[in-house]
Amino acid sequence: MTTLLEDITATAQEGRAIPDAATGEPIGYVATRSIADLDDAVATARAAQPAWAALGHAERSRILHAAADEIDAHAEELAQIIAKEQGKPLNGLGARFEAGGCAAWIRAAADLPLEPEVIFEAEGTRSELHYVPLGVVGAISPWNWPALIAIWQIAPSLRMGNTVVAKPSEYTPLSVMAVAELMNRHLPAGVLTVVPGGREVGAAIAAHPGIDKIMFTGSTRTGREIVKSSAHNLARLTLELGGNDAGIVLPGADVKALGEKLFWGAFINSGQTCAALKRLYVHDSLYEEVVAELARLAEAAPLGPGMDETSALGPLSTRQQFDIVSDLVEDARGRGARIVTGGEAAPELGAHFYRATVVADIDDDAPLVAEEQFGPVLPIVRYTDLDDVIARANASDQALGASVWGDPEQARVIAERIQSGTVWINQHGTINPLVPFGGTKGSGYGLEFGVHGLKAVAGTKVITV
Numbered sequence: 320m321t322t323l324l325e326d327i328t329a330t331a332q333e334g335r336a337i338p339d340a341a342t343g344e345p346i347g348y349v350a351t352r353s354i355a356d357l358d359d360a361v362a363t364a365r366a367a368q369p370a371w372a373a374l375g376h377a378e379r380s381r382i383l384h385a386a387a388d389e390i391d392a393h394a395e396e397l398a399q400i401i402a403k404e405q406g407k408p409l410n411g412l413g414a415r416f417e418a419g420g421c422a423a424w425i426r427a428a429a430d431l432p433l434e435p436e437v438i439f440e441a442e443g444t445r446s447e448l449h450y451v452p453l454g455v456v457g458a459i460s461p462w463n464w465p466a467l468i469a470i471w472q473i474a475p476s477l478r479m480g481n482t483v484v485a486k487p488s489e490y491t492p493l494s495v496m497a498v499a500e501l502m503n504r505h506l507p508a509g510v511l512t513v514v515p516g517g518r519e520v521g522a523a524i525a526a527h528p529g530i531d532k533i534m535f536t537g538s539t540r541t542g543r544e545i546v547k548s549s550a551h552n553l554a555r556l557t558l559e560l561g562g563n564d565a566g567i568v569l570p571g572a573d574v575k576a577l578g579e580k581l582f583w584g585a586f587i588n589s590g591q592t593c594a595a596l597k598r599l600y601v602h603d604s605l606y607e608e609v610v611a612e613l614a615r616l617a618e619a620a621p622l623g624p625g626m627d628e629t630s631a632l633g634p635l636s637t638r639q640q641f642d643i644v645s646d647l648v649e650d651a652r653g654r655g656a657r658i659v660t661g662g663e664a665a666p667e668l669g670a671h672f673y674r675a676t677v678v679a680d681i682d683d684d685a686p687l688v689a690e691e692q693f694g695p696v697l698p699i700v701r702y703t704d705l706d707d708v709i710a711r712a713n714a715s716d717q718a719l720g721a722s723v724w725g726d727p728e729q730a731r732v733i734a735e736r737i738q739s740g741t742v743w744i745n746q747h748g749t750i751n752p753l754v755p756f757g758g759t760k761g762s763g764y765g766l767e768f769g770v771h772g773l774k775a776v777a778g779t780k781v782i783t784v
Contacts (some may be wrong), residue, residue, distance in 0.1 A: 323396040327496040337493055340406030340636050341624035341669045349492045352516040354523050357484070360512040361529040364455045364482040367509030372452045372480035376433075379478055383429040386502040387422040393501055394418045397466065401494045402625030405465055406633040406671070407588050413633075414625060421470045421498055427752035428474035433773050438781070445784050450777035452480030453555065454531035457524040459545075460495060461536050462488035462636055463591040463693075469495045471767050472534040472557075473502075473511060476776045481532065485513045486521050490637055528552045532776055536593070537561070539717065539761045557765030557775050559758060561593045562719025563691045565712035566747060567702075567733065568601040569725030574608045577724055577745060581609070582616040584722065584747030586675055589632050589695040591640070594720040594756075596747045598688050599699045600708045606701050610679045613697065614660040617675035622665060634671035635694055641671045644694030647687045648676060651698065656681040661696070683711055691717060705733065713738045716761035722747040 324347055328334070334348030371379070390397065394415070401407065402414035409415050439446040458472035469485055476483050487495035492515035499513045514520055521541075525533060525548035532555040535545050542560040549556060566584065568577075585596040601609045623630035635641040641664075648662050661676030676696040681688060688698045702708040712721060721739040723730035734742040740758040743749060750756055755771040757764065765775050 363509040368482040380429040385505040387425040390422040408630035457530040458485040462490040465491035465494035558763030560763035563717045564720040566722040572725035578612040585697040651687040718760040719758040719762035
């Protein structure tokens, strides 16, 4: 009996090696796919879509539940693939959490009701708004939460009667191929196809005339290119383009009570999360207390390989991201910022390990604050005036998430003034499959999750009697 990893990997002779993020050793091989392979996948998806849509919501939901059960039955195998390939630890909000989240999000999408809406009704006339499949969805997912974000795109698309051609990041294809393998044990042929490849495959999806909807999670720069490419065929778009999330700690906040939530809001997945806390503004009256508490938590969080059961923080997934983080910290150091803890690699653990880092006494114009660092580093910025700090939080072009910490009533008033797709109060980055999520400004547009997420992968039809 073969393992899940054996079911999805090619041989060394025909594939590209995918390394363990912690050790660099190959964990599997992936066959290289071409634009011709993508064309074949889209044609197959288009051929399979009418029959899949004709099954109806109830039968599609039943099949999706069976797929979720299959993922649960192989959750540990899936989690180990994620931990090795992406690097996140097995425990905590790590690889086992991600594998379990895949099944949970599939079930949530399967169970959401979406009935026709009566728009107008008068004597002799009734107008209804119906939600119908679009056709083929091109799903382009990133490397930081590879399996889970792919499911965020795949599950609602399938539930609504679309077929899906998925393109995972070239850095983490195995995780997406594994979850698709498990789902395809229950889905009809051609309904879900994974086409692993490089940037050229992603670019071809964006411009492909056979694709009706594109879902993309990644950088703002790439998102803008997708908008340009998709203009030729007017494909619908959902773009989640990352963020430089700000947090504001109010005077009087209970630092000890909120410290753990602040820390993990920033350092979940070693900071490699689009909606992680990326810059923290703290009132002068609490500044040193917050700096000290977060530094203490950073020093206490065990750093190690994803497969180590004791690890709380793993490596950066790629050398490119490691270099970006290192350069931003060195720039901050050169500007006179205070590196309270961390600020250096951990080469004894492996090539991509970087210690959890807290940076204080830094200004907004430092690239570490102004740019999305996407790593285990949190710059903490001092403020004294609330109006001023709200303006500073809103100054970024990216506006995915934000948070306010302190008295809930005061925090709510401030939250209404912050420009962001989501504003959390006394938490950061928590998500729910029933609550819509999406960005604004440079963080993209369109909503995922919940009923709004189903509507985002559906077309509309008005029937008037």
